[in-house]
Amino acid sequence: MDALPSDSWLSRIRIVLVGTSHPGNIGGVARAMKNMGLFDLALVSPRCAPNERDAIARASGADDVLANLTTHHTLAEALTGCTWVVGCSARSRTLPWPMVTPREFAARLPGELTAGGEDARVAIVFGREDTGLTNDELQHCQTHVHILTNPQFSSLNLGAAVQVMAYEAHQCWRDHQDIRDEHSDTPFGIEWDHPLATQDELEQLFVHMERSLIALGFHDPENPRQLMPRLRRLYARARPDRMEVNILRGIASAIEKAKR
Amino acid sequence: MDALPSDSWLSRIRIVLVGTSHPGNIGGVARAMKNMGLFDLALVSPRCAPNERDAIARASGADDVLANLTTHHTLAEALTGCTWVVGCSARSRTLPWPMVTPREFAARLPGELTAGGEDARVAIVFGREDTGLTNDELQHCQTHVHILTNPQFSSLNLGAAVQVMAYEAHQCWRDHQDIRDEHSDTPFGIEWDHPLATQDELEQLFVHMERSLIALGFHDPENPRQLMPRLRRLYARARPDRMEVNILRGIASAIEKAKR
Numbered sequence: 083m084d085a086l087p088s089d090s091w092l093s094r095i096r097i098v099l100v101g102t103s104h105p106g107n108i109g110g111v112a113r114a115m116k117n118m119g120l121f122d123l124a125l126v127s128p129r130c131a132p133n134e135r136d137a138i139a140r141a142s143g144a145d146d147v148l149a150n151l152t153t154h155h156t157l158a159e160a161l162t163g164c165t166w167v168v169g170c171s172a173r174s175r176t177l178p179w180p181m182v183t184p185r186e187f188a189a190r191l192p193g194e195l196t197a198g199g200e201d202a203r204v205a206i207v208f209g210r211e212d213t214g215l216t217n218d219e220l221q222h223c224q225t226h227v228h229i230l231t232n233p234q235f236s237s238l239n240l241g242a243a244v245q246v247m248a249y250e251a252h253q254c255w256r257d258h259q260d261i262r263d264e265h266s267d268t269p270f271g272i273e274w275d276h277p278l279a280t281q282d283e284l285e286q287l288f289v290h291m292e293r294s295l296i297a298l299g300f301h302d303p304e305n306p307r308q309l310m311p312r313l314r315r316l317y318a319r320a321r322p323d324r325m326e327v328n329i330l331r332g333i334a335s336a337i338e339k340a341k342r
Numbered sequence: 343m344d345a346l347p348s349d350s351w352l353s354r355i356r357i358v359l360v361g362t363s364h365p366g367n368i369g370g371v372a373r374a375m376k377n378m379g380l381f382d383l384a385l386v387s388p389r390c391a392p393n394e395r396d397a398i399a400r401a402s403g404a405d406d407v408l409a410n411l412t413t414h415h416t417l418a419e420a421l422t423g424c425t426w427v428v429g430c431s432a433r434s435r436t437l438p439w440p441m442v443t444p445r446e447f448a449a450r451l452p453g454e455l456t457a458g459g460e461d462a463r464v465a466i467v468f469g470r471e472d473t474g475l476t477n478d479e480l481q482h483c484q485t486h487v488h489i490l491t492n493p494q495f496s497s498l499n500l501g502a503a504v505q506v507m508a509y510e511a512h513q514c515w516r517d518h519q520d521i522r523d524e525h526s527d528t529p530f531g532i533e534w535d536h537p538l539a540t541q542d543e544l545e546q547l548f549v550h551m552e553r554s555l556i557a558l559g560f561h562d563p564e565n566p567r568q569l570m571p572r573l574r575r576l577y578a579r580a581r582p583d584r585m586e587v588n589i590l591r592g593i594a595s596a597i598e599k600a601k602r
Contacts, residue, residue, distance in 0.1 A: 086492050114502055119492040143495065185513070229509070230516050232346050232379040235403065242374055245502045246509050249489075253445070256490050270579070271441040300596040312589060319530070320580035329572060336560040340600055 091195050092119040092255050096203050097244055098160050100126040100219060101210040108132045109140030110241025111208075112147035118248035119255070122203070123151040124160040129210075140241070157207070157222050164205040165198030166190075169215055169223030170243055172236055181226045184246055188254035206247050211240055269321050276323035287327050287334075288314060294334035297341040351455045352379040352515050356463045357504055358420050360386040360479060361470040368392045369400030370501025371468075372407035378508035379515070382463070383411040384420040389470075400501070417467070417482055421541040424465040425458030426450075426529075426581070429475055429483030430503055432496060436477075437571055440579055441486045444507055448514035453529050457581075459537040466507050471500055481571050482541075484578035529581055536583035547587050547594075548574060554594035557601040 086092070097115055102108055102125065112123060125132060132148055141148055154160040161167055168187055171179075182190070187206075194204055207223055209215035220226060229238060229246055238246070269278075279287070292310055295301035301309055322330070346352070357375055362368055362385065372383060385392060392408055401408055414420040421427055428447055431439075442450070447466075454464055467483060469475035480486060489498060489506055498506070529538075539547070552570055555561035561569055582590070 086494060110499065110502075113499055116495045117491045117498050117502070140499075142497075142499065183513075230512060231377045232512075234346060235376045237402075238377050239370065239373060239400075239402065239501075241499075242370075242377070242501065242505045245505050249506050249509075252490060252492075253443075270438065271443075271446075272438050274438050295593065298593070298596045298600060300593055309589065312586060316580050316582060316586050320576050322576060326572060326576050329569065333555065333558070333560055336558045337597060337600075340558060340597075 086119045090119055090255060091192065092251060093121055094195055094203050095120050095191075095248075095251055096122040096124055096160075096164060096205045097248075098124045098126060098157070098205050098207040099128070099240070100157060100207060100215060101129055102240065103129045103211050104240075105130045105132060105134035105137035106140045107211065107240040109137035109142070109144075109148070110239070111244045112137075112141040112144040112151075114241050114245040114248055116144035116147050118245075118252035120248050120251070121147055121150065123147055124205075125151060125153045126157050126160045127155060128153065157219055161205050161207075161222065163201065163203050165202040166194040166204045166225070167207060167223045168205065168225045168227050169207045169220045170209065170247070171220055171226040171228055172214055172231075172238075179220065179226045180224070181228055184227060184229055184250040187225075187227050187247065188250035191251060191254055192258055206244075208240060208243060274323060276325040279322050279324050279327040283324065283327050284317070284322070287317075287322075287330055290331050290334045294337040297338050346379045350379055350515060351452065352511060353381055354455055354463050355380050355451075355508075355511055356382040356384055356420075356424060356465045357508075358384045358386060358417070358465050358467040359388070359500070360417060360467060360475060361389055362500065363389045363471050364500075365390045365392060365394035365397035366400045367471065367500040369397035369402070369404075369408070370499070371504045372397075372401040372404040372411075374501050374505040374508055376404035376407050378505075378512040380508050380511070381407055381410065383407055384465075385411060385413045386417050386420045387415060388413065417479055418542070418545050421465055421467075421482065423461065423463050424541040425462040425538040426454040426464045426485070427467060427483045427541055428465065428485045428487050429467045429480045430469065430507070431480055431486040431488055432474055437481075437568060437575065439480065439486050439575060440484070441488055444487060444489055444510040447485075447487050447507065448510035450529060451511060451514055452518055454538075457529050457534055457538050458540075462538065462540070465541070466504075468500060468503060477571075481574050482545075484581065534583060536585040539582050539584050539587045543584065543587055544577070544582070547577075547582075547591055550591050550594045554597040557598050 097120060132151060195202055229243060296303060392411060455462060489503060
């Protein structure tokens with residue numbers, strides 16, 4: 083498992099929470115952030131203390147994020163040094179504003195951070211548990227982001243909303259890494275334990291399989307129906323490795339032996 | 343804001359939680375599900391009660407998901423009727439298994455649900471807060487999904503993990519609203535001739551297969567090595583349809599008859 087480099091651009095994403103009420107939510111946010119390689123947390127006029135028991139319990143080891151958070155009286159202060167500010171908004175507003183999905187947000191991140199220079203930060207601003215962000219606060223944001231949800235039950239938990247945004251940022255960062263695990267390039271998505279069988283090994287398997295099924299009395303070559311094509315299709319989809327071919331041939335041999 | 347149609351295929355996704363300890367997590371999962379239009383929650387041997395105060399508080403209005411959840415003694419029972427079972431796995435295992443990202447999982451959903459027929463369910467299985475899923479439980483899954491995280495702090499909260507998977511499913515559902523091709527969209531890229539086998543049909547197949555291989559003298563349960571896990575993995579990749587399961591069970595019956 084690779085390490086997250088300390089100079090990852092993920093560390094330049096600031097999560098800003100406005101007027102949070104529940105310490106447990108601050109802890110949940112800290113955990114979601116650290117899980118996805120984000121560390122910069124800013125609180126604006128919190129309505130609870132971020133070092134309460136519930137915050138530490140829900141942070142579940144992301145104590146460093148809690149210890150290093152900053153607290154601000156105004157949103158403007160919390161956004162110092164940020165070149166792109168994105169406000170999380172559940173509702174449509176009277177005044178339309180540029181809007182992205184979380185995925186579009188993530189896709190724009192590398193360019194925004196490059197454009198902003200080495201010290202630039204991108205902020206994602208989240209509102210109060212009950213009333214969200216005010217219109218004035220949303221107008222501090224260049225862009226709004228809306229997480230599509232079930233319209234009949236649309237209000238995400240604060241930690242869940244941060245989780246979605248941080249997840250999208252993290253996946254984008256992964257996609258931009260040029261260092262690719264050289265082994266994961268199998269049809270199965272991960273390094274495999276045995277090499278795939280070759281086409282000729284598979285042909286030998288099918289010959290052996292058919293012979294054993296005839297010996298077993300299960301397959302009648304005079305009335306083959308679609309048995310062998312169906313078995314071929316089944317194993318073709320599975321892409322057997324060499325060990326699996328050996329197992330299937332072992333079974334075929336045992337059948338032949340039993341019938342001898 | 344549009345409504346979520348009650349026949350959305352999102353309602354055919356089952357979230358399965360194995361051995362959950364904290365009622366608050368069950369509540370958080372219920373909320374994350376309902377936010378994303380998922381309603382089918384199954385618990386396997388929970389180590390807490392899903393109607394405790396913390397569960398209801400964290401569900402925050404997703405009471406209907408809690409009220410309708412089902413509880414099971416075994417994972418196999420919770421997977422009845424499911425045609426695609428995906429296990430959430432943080433660790434790499436000794437026996438490699440087909441692996442997808444959450445986004446790849448979502449991309450495959452419409453096809454999997456089409457292939458399984460109208461009653462088919464897709465299950466996503468999540469393990470215990472402390473120890474995840476056992477190897478045996480992971481081997482009940484056709485596919486594993488791994489959420490990429492900060493390698494130095496990789497353990498997601500249970501609700502957060504469900505949130506990520508449900509979010510990906512929901513976004514995919516949204517993306518597919520306008521473009522519907524009901525037939526070419528199976529796991530195999532074309533319309534299929536038989537419905538996919540359900541998880542319980544596959545379990546019965548494995549029981550029958552094992553019994554016949556013991557009768558054949560090929561498999562020694564006292565010295566099983568990795569035979570059954572390897573066969574499970576092979577057929578998990580192939581995603582057998584119902585006709586193929588019938589063929590394989592026919593072979594197993596013929597073997598038993600030959601040895602009688």
